[in-house]
Amino acid sequence: MKKILVVYYSQSGQLTEIVQSVLAPLKKNENISVVFEEIRPQKHYPFPWSRHQFCDVFPEAFQETPCKLEPFGFNSEDEFDLIILAYTVWYLSPSIPVSAFLQSPEAQKVIRHRPVITLIGCRNMWLLAQEKVKRRIGAIGGEIKGNIVLMDRAMNLIGIVTIAAWMLTGKKDRFLRIFPRPGISDRDIQESGRFGNMILEALSGEKMDLDQQALNRHGAVTVIAAYIIFEQRIHKVFTIWSKFISQKGGPADPQRKIRVRLFFYYLLCAIILIAPLATLVSWIVKIFNRQKTKTAVAYFSQNQPKTRTE
């Protein structure tokens, strides 16, 4: 009997649907037992978000500052054959509850010397979040054997508008009836069961053997070259903003209210003015730096972390 631990945190339930779809073939198999662990923060994160709350979580999400979690249901002494870590991205980082899990003593025990598969459900910017997760899992002594990413297929700017409307209203509807439905398509979620079949096959051997390239041939990871440069640029600006806001206090501190509001206006300007320009610049850089771009795409399509910090 093979044992799998699935750790996840979802607000709207979108990631939960993905987890259920991927795990469906494994749950049906009588030689596999699956333990689901839904991470529960002690202080609930709102959904839908108010504009202020959405921006106020930014510094801690970006800096991977953990929140307090309710005790886990799984036994961290158990030796699982595979850990599946399903997470969403908050500000180019794993969501705060997932960061908290990765920094918990229980994660250290349960992940050490174990194969891990990461399963991401996000809008479209996950590259640098996965770098942070790679580093954390590597530091604990786990080994990422596979990465599966499901994302919104809408164009970047359209995706920003539709996801903002969804996050701030809680309604996964077509914004103003002219925009596409936000988030990951139902079809992509339903079809993600194919990855479960591949995991099942990999688990049937003595040693968990999953090939990222094979996963990628089935669409597990698609790296959009322009987003590499885009994310790296945003990351630099976010570093400055997160320090600027945290100087005034921790989560929900009234002292940092003005700075959080300024950050909101920055985001607004960035979306309306900077994003289209940056997209254009990223495409141009991509054209002139073909070899560098190719190397970067290859790097983000696999699971080894960089040896030096970026």
Ligand SMILES: Cc1cc2nc3c(=O)[nH]c(=O)nc-3n(C[C@H](O)[C@H](O)[C@H](O)COP(=O)(O)O)c2cc1C
């Ligand atoms: C505060 C916040 C920040 C987010 N930042 C990003 C991001 O940087 N990149 C991205 O692709 N998606 C981002 N998203 C979208 C989430 O990754 C995710 O797709 C969405 O919240 C739905 O997840 P759920 O299953 O928890 O409801 C963000 C969402 C929230 C709430």
